[in-house]
Amino acid sequence: MHRSSILPHQLPTALDHNPEAAVLSLDCFDTLLWRNVHQPDDVFADLVQDGIDPGQRIMGERRARTEARINEERHEVTFKEIYTKLMTNADDAVRSAAIARELAAEARHCFPFRPTVELMDRAKAQGLKVIIVSDTYLDNAQLTELLRLSAGEDVLALIDRIFCSSDYGKPKAAGLFVDVLAELGVEPARILHLGDNPVADFDSPSRLGISALHLVQFDEATKERLRLETVGASVFNAAVRGSMPAYQPHRAGLSIAQPLLSDPTSALGYAALGPVFYGFGRWLLDEAADLEQRTGKPVRMLFLLRDGHLPHLVHQAIAPESANASRGEISRLTSSAATLTTEDAVTRYAKVATLSGYPADYTLARLLFPPAEANRIIRSLPKKGDQNQALFRYLSKPQTIDVIMRRSRAFCDRMIEHVRAATGIQPGETLMLVDLGYNGSVQNRVDRVLAEALGVHVAGRYLLLAESEVSGLDKKGFMDRRNYDDRALDALGSVVAVIEQLATVSQGSVIDYDPGGSPIRRDYTISDSQTRTRDRVQAACVQFARDVAGASHRRPQSDDVAWTHGAAATLIRLMFLPTKEELAVLEAFDHDINLGTSSHVKLFDPEVAERELKRRGPFYLKHSERMYLPAELRGQGFPLTLMAMASWRLRLDVQHSEFSDRHIVLPVMIADGNELSESVVHATPTHEGFFVATIPVGSGRFAIGAQFAKQYEWLQIEAVWFTPASTFLNPRSMHASKDFAAPYHLEGIEEVAPGLLKCTEEAGFLLVPPPPVQADVVLHIAFRPIAPRVKAPVTANPAEPALVG
Structure with missing residues (x-):
């Protein structure tokens, strides 16, 4: 029919x-x-x-x-x-x-x-x-x-x-x-x-x-998103599907927009970002109303660019009559520059920067030295010895500290003028700083400065808040410790980069202000194609905010609590369970580091995850510092994604042994000069049938011959590399960039195609010469067995009578 x-x-x-x-x-x-x-x-x-x-x-x-x-x-x-x-x-x-x-x-x-x-x-x-x-x-x-x-x-x-x-x-x-x-x-x-x-x-x-x-x-893509929202919400909040419903107040809004959702870029903005920022926007209005009721004075909302751009657009869509919302530019860089007004602040920053080994030009720029002056200081540093220690001694001089403090006070005055011009705020009112989060570092630095200079109360309201210290400031998050524990918030904060890139504005980061408070910015270096895509995503997000109220003839009684939890579920889903269509939109995105620099990193790279999984196995995920790691896991199997999400969310104390509960015994030859010995190593499973053999080789002393041909007729080599022993023993550095390739030779083994080996002789082996370094290193061989060697059956000598009975 x-x-x-x-x-x-x-x-x-x-x-x-x-x-x-x-x-x-x-x-x-x-x-x-x-x-x-x-x-x-x-x-x-x-x-x-x-x-x-x-x-x-x-x-x-x-x-x-x-x-x-x-x-x-x-x-x-x-x-x-x-x-x-x-x-x-x-x-x-x-x-x-x-x-x-x-x-x-x-x-x-x-x-x-x-x-x-x-x-x-x-x-x-x-x-x-x-x-x-x-x-x-x-x-x-x-x-x-x-x-x-x-x-x-x-x-x-x-x-x-x-x-x-x-x-x-x-x-x-x-x-x-x-x-x-x-x-x-x-x-x-x-x-x-x-x-x-x-x-x-x-x-x-x-x-x-x-x-x-x-x-x-709904179309099938929307059904998938809604279903995965409940999965993500259930992992991050144990009450979901138990003592609390899986709220989805945006279901009706998505249903009436199905033609729009056929375009992946629009769908990302409408169906994924739309519920998140609409829920956040409603919460901000409630928070502002609560502050006004408590103080009896107006609340001026200052959306901090660059990440506050999309929240501000959504605010305009859902509260077009609001006259107390504006955009301002205070970055981590400018908030730091404006608060080096005491000797303690200068000394503390100088000590952290030099002990951390920051480049001297980077440190001096953040201490407000112009480029020409910074270059002169760098040239004056000793060519030998500890330059960082010498730089710290220079920065600790009273006359140097005085210069930095004077410049910082002038910088702070310019920043104050910027805030005053942007908001029109009056003494006694409340200044609400609005940002994505995660720690509220800008507010930590400028809260007291703004409060004293403007005679106002300062409040910070964030999409996601997980303070690394107990600041005691007026801070709240749409998602914070009132409804999620610190492990959940840390997991969310680790992948917030995707939200930052989708919420930002097409302009460089602020680095200073002119005397009238107008921002001075770095050049904007994101590609035109990424900008166009992000603008389309944001337009669809704003359209959702305009449309969603029209889906219901009458609001349900549980509407407010539903948006609090439903928007969070949508955010969790986008962060940890992105769809293939969403990743196709984001695959060319770069992430620009908002520190007054032009540094870019690729938002995600699936090839990195595939390579690391094959070489090191799932354990590498535990300490991998990637911008959007869940996106890189897409295509590697949902069980792995779910395991990783649960591990991040719960901060599970899972060790390498839990990922390697079986092994292959691989015979090896160890050559030390003229001496040759044989041993075995245990190769542990990694991913997709690959194994990795790990062999300590000392400080350029041993050559290793892996005797694959004894066991296999065909196998695949993924990679052969060395890791410094100090790095290998540090689990947080097990995927570090200090690895280096290990050249190898084949004896009795033929490379039929790149990485595909045919063992033509049973005595064949893969030989790795000693590494050209003096420090202790560890050799790794990542391989996948394909066809085991079939031993010829042993038959009786026909010249001898068979034993019977």
Whole structure:
């Protein structure tokens, strides 16, 4: 049967499919009433406070349905039957109260879908009857009350009749429409039915001659995103799908935008960033209102560029009337330069910089020395010995400190003028700094300076906040320690670079201000193609913020809490479970380091993960310092992604031995000058069938012959390399850049193709000469066995009699 389908945004014109219709028939749930959760049984999480776990509620319904089917051949059950099986020893009064609480939970999460309500309005205007035909364990009175509470009296007044499967003992697929036709007395062709279930809402009515349309809520890509959001949210918040629903208040908004979501770039902005920044934007408005109520004074929101650019665009979309929001530019560089106003601050920075081995030109630039002066200072440093120590002695001189402090005070005055010009803030008001986070370093440095110079209270509000110290400042995060532990926040902070690059503005980082407070910036060095792509993503994100309120005719009661958790789930999903389509949009992105430099790194590189996994195995992920590592794992198998996400989120103390619970015994020859000995090493598994053999070789002393041919006829070599022993023993450096290639020779082995080896002689081996270094090193050989060597069977000598018995 060919199904006629309709998309959510087309619902208001659905009557065009049957101009002769006298009755508009609608499914209830996910057609008229939508929930702001992932799936219906998420509502059961609200029952936990009454001592009923979601699993118990599901099992109670399953037992009731099984009994009805076996004992009475009935395909539908009632609410009372479900709670009889759920609360086996309770009396009717207790069960009735529990049923009422579940109905109240449904009412908290349900809302009327605006396109469906518009269709109902048009139907009534054309003189049609509107009926609801629902597969539900609610009876007519219960569903009517739910509609009253969640949809409102105005929507309920549009409905002429309600048919509930529980009242008839059969669902739509088992004959409910036969009863509907009999009671209405209308020809089937004069009815138009719509619903989201292809069997119940299209196949079943169509067989009876009823005109039907299948409501397709989401395309497959959107379904995948929504499903993976619940996976990510469940990993990061143990309450999800337990004592808290998997909130998805953006489901309805995504459904009406399906044509837009066919473009991967627009889909990234609309479906991934849109819910995140809309939820963040709503929270910022609530925070500003709360601060105004507490202080009785206006709150001036200052969105800190560059990362505050997209939050500011979304704020303008959802609060266009707001006059107290502006954009300002305070970077980590300028916040540091403006706060070197005390001897202690200068000395502390100089000590950290020189002890950390920062380049001298970098250190001097951040201590406000112009390039020509910095070059003169560098030339004056001794050519031999510890230059950093000499630089620190110079920076510690009282006259040098005085120069830095004087310049910093002037810099601070220029920054203050910039903030005053950007915000128009007055003494006694609150300055709310808005940024993505993660530590709030800018606020840490300038909070006191701004408060004293402007006579204001300073507050910081961030998308993600995980302070590395207890600052005691007025700071909050949309996601912070109030709802996530430090391990979860650290994991999120480790991949925030993808959000930074999508939220930023097309301009260089601020490095100074002119006397009037206007920013002076570095050159903008991101490519035009990346800028164009990011601008399209941001435009779609802003469009979501404008559109989403139009998806619901009436907000559900749980709307605020739903956006708090639903937006966070979307963020987690994008960070740790990006789709292939999203990565195709981001694959050419660079990440520019916002420190007043023009340094770029590739946002992610899948080839790095594939190489490192083959060479070192999953353990390398534990300490890998990549910008967007989850993106690099895409394509390496979902089990690996899920394992890595859980490990990062929980900070699991997993050691190398847990990843290497089997091994291959590889015979090796060890040559030391004229002496030759044989031994074995254990090669441990890495990834995709590869193994790595690790062999200490000393300080350029031993040559190693790996006797692969004894065991294999075919194998693949991935890489052969040396690692300094000091690096190898440091797990945080096991993937460090100090590795260097180990040239090798083949004896009795033929390289048929690059890396593909055929062992032509059983005595063949791969020979690695001693490395040309004096320090102790470790040799690694990453290989994949392909075909084992087949030993010829041993036969008896025909000249000798066989032994019998």
